[in-house]
Amino acid sequence: MPLSHSRKAQSILLLLLLALLLSGFAATSVIGYYTSRDSIRHNIVNTELPLTSDNIYSEIQKDLVRPILISSMMSRDTFLRDWVLAGEQDPTPITRYLLEVQEHYGAYTSFFISEKTHTYYQAKGVLKQVREDEPRDVWYFRVRDMQDAYEINVDPDMANRDQLTIFINYKVFDYSGNFIGVTGVGLTVDAVVKLIDDYQQRYERSVYFVDSDGRLMLTGAEGGPLGAKAGQLLSSVAGLEALRAKLPQPKSGNFKYQEHGRGHFLNVRFIPELDWYLFVDKHEEGALAGIRHTLYLNLLICALISGLVLLLVYLAMRRYQRFITTLATTDVLTGLPNRRGFNLLAGQALQEAKRNQSPLSALLIDLDLFKQLNDTHGHLAGDEVLRGFAHNLQSNLRQSDIICRWGGEEFILLLKDTGSSTARLLAEKIREQSDASSFPFNGVNLRVSTSIGITELHDEDTLDRLIARADRALYRAKQSGRNRVCEETFEPQA
Numbered sequence: 001m002p003l004s005h006s007r008k009a010q011s012i013l014l015l016l017l018l019a020l021l022l023s024g025f026a027a028t029s030v031i032g033y034y035t036s037r038d039s040i041r042h043n044i045v046n047t048e049l050p051l052t053s054d055n056i057y058s059e060i061q062k063d064l065v066r067p068i069l070i071s072s073m074m075s076r077d078t079f080l081r082d083w084v085l086a087g088e089q090d091p092t093p094i095t096r097y098l099l100e101v102q103e104h105y106g107a108y109t110s111f112f113i114s115e116k117t118h119t120y121y122q123a124k125g126v127l128k129q130v131r132e133d134e135p136r137d138v139w140y141f142r143v144r145d146m147q148d149a150y151e152i153n154v155d156p157d158m159a160n161r162d163q164l165t166i167f168i169n170y171k172v173f174d175y176s177g178n179f180i181g182v183t184g185v186g187l188t189v190d191a192v193v194k195l196i197d198d199y200q201q202r203y204e205r206s207v208y209f210v211d212s213d214g215r216l217m218l219t220g221a222e223g224g225p226l227g228a229k230a231g232q233l234l235s236s237v238a239g240l241e242a243l244r245a246k247l248p249q250p251k252s253g254n255f256k257y258q259e260h261g262r263g264h265f266l267n268v269r270f271i272p273e274l275d276w277y278l279f280v281d282k283h284e285e286g287a288l289a290g291i292r293h294t295l296y297l298n299l300l301i302c303a304l305i306s307g308l309v310l311l312l313v314y315l316a317m318r319r320y321q322r323f324i325t326t327l328a329t330t331d332v333l334t335g336l337p338n339r340r341g342f343n344l345l346a347g348q349a350l351q352e353a354k355r356n357q358s359p360l361s362a363l364l365i366d367l368d369l370f371k372q373l374n375d376t377h378g379h380l381a382g383d384e385v386l387r388g389f390a391h392n393l394q395s396n397l398r399q400s401d402i403i404c405r406w407g408g409e410e411f412i413l414l415l416k417d418t419g420s421s422t423a424r425l426l427a428e429k430i431r432e433q434s435d436a437s438s439f440p441f442n443g444v445n446l447r448v449s450t451s452i453g454i455t456e457l458h459d460e461d462t463l464d465r466l467i468a469r470a471d472r473a474l475y476r477a478k479q480s481g482r483n484r485v486c487e488e489t490f491e492p493q494a
Contacts, residue, residue, distance in 0.1 A: 342404035361423035
């Protein structure tokens with residue numbers, strides 16, 4: 001196969017192998033990624049978010065629902081009702097009572113407003129008289145007239161320098177069920193925001209509360225979804241159109257939605273004590289970042305492994321090709337170039353000699369009566385003689401000279417920068433050395449003589465013509481009695 005075709009075939013093979021390796025590795029990595037992604041999504045929707053919601057609900061019961069229970073207890077406290085029914089003669093007992101509640105339960109504020117006198121009692125004493133025409137007192141009359149037993153609202157606390165406070169306002173009834181006032185406690189909004197921030201940091205989720213109208217009631221310090229602030233309707237937040245379509249009003253359950261192309265998982269839970277909905281929002285990017293990095297790392301490793309495999313295959317192919325080339329151009333018995341290898345080397349030598357106008361001589365050598373030696377001692381003996389003769393022959397040559405086993409018992413030499421006279425001297429030396437050498441085999445010293453034909457390259461010569469002249473010289477040497485050197489000179493064609 002021509003060298004260019006061989007290289008092209010190798011390149012195609014390597015490209016196919018690269019495509020197969022990359023396709024296999026990539027397919028395995030991508031399938032693993034999508035399998036892991038689906039598993040993580042399923043785990044988030046069905047396990048993580050509901051569990052987080054349960055945990056936060058437990059926290060809410062401790063941190064937010066507890067004030068509701070305190071207010072409920074105050075509304076049913078017999079001391080409070082008895083003191084009101086006794087005519088509210090002295091504010092000192094109720095003030096002491098409110099202070100005790102505030103300090104014992106760790107509330108930010110505690111209060112009672114009498115329906116009979118419209119007096120606003122607080123832990124610090126009498127605060128004021130509430131009036132229907134006072135905008136800051138509207139909440140009291142709203143609570144008085146509502147159907148529910150209590151409400152949660154956010155208002156400035158007049159008793160504490162108008163600090164924004166979450167109030168739990170609870171109706172108080174006498175023993176006959178008559179409305180006699182409103183009591184309750186308050187938490188600062190900042191304290192509740194810190195609680196939500198703590199939830200978010202602890203569970204690595206977005207946490208916010210929404211009322212039954214879809215209005216954000218409580219968020220962390222940085223706001224709710226997309227930075228929305230308390231008081232905003234979810235439906236008014238740009239980017240939540242998909243959520244608004246799925247969830248026009250809050251309801252418990254698991255949901256998925258896209259916000260500006262980013263996936264979200266959402267668990268919604270109704271909190272009956274607050275009459276609000278707890279939203280636990282998990283961003284898909286954070287959940288999938290780990291396996292996405294793993295995918296990229298796997299693909300990089302796949303590329304490196306593919307490259308390493310290709311390099312090893314390329315080196316193995318190159319080594320094997322060299323081995324095959326060596327087998328094709330080397331004589332197995334003697335380790336010398338064979339006729340094919342000689343043709344490659346000799347063609348270059350002829351071109352160099354003609355280009356540099358330097359002499360080049362050819363010697364064709366034949367082992368005399370070699371067939372008789374084989375017939376007498378066997379082919380193994382003949383092989384031993386050929387190996388020994390080739391070794392001796394190499395010891396007489398320069399690194400630049402070309403030697404080849406021409407076939408059977410024949411060898412050919414090309415002597416660079418060597419004229420016929422010098423070549424004849426070398427030929428005689430080879431003949432004399434061969435005649436004096438012996439090759440041990442099975443206790444017998446085998447001997448063999450050589451016949452050598454010499455010729456020198458001329459400008460008009462081709463390799464075939466050069467060898468043909470050397471062959472004619474060898475023929476004359478054998479016909480003249482063997483064990484001699486003959487030279488064939490160049491004769492220009494007519």
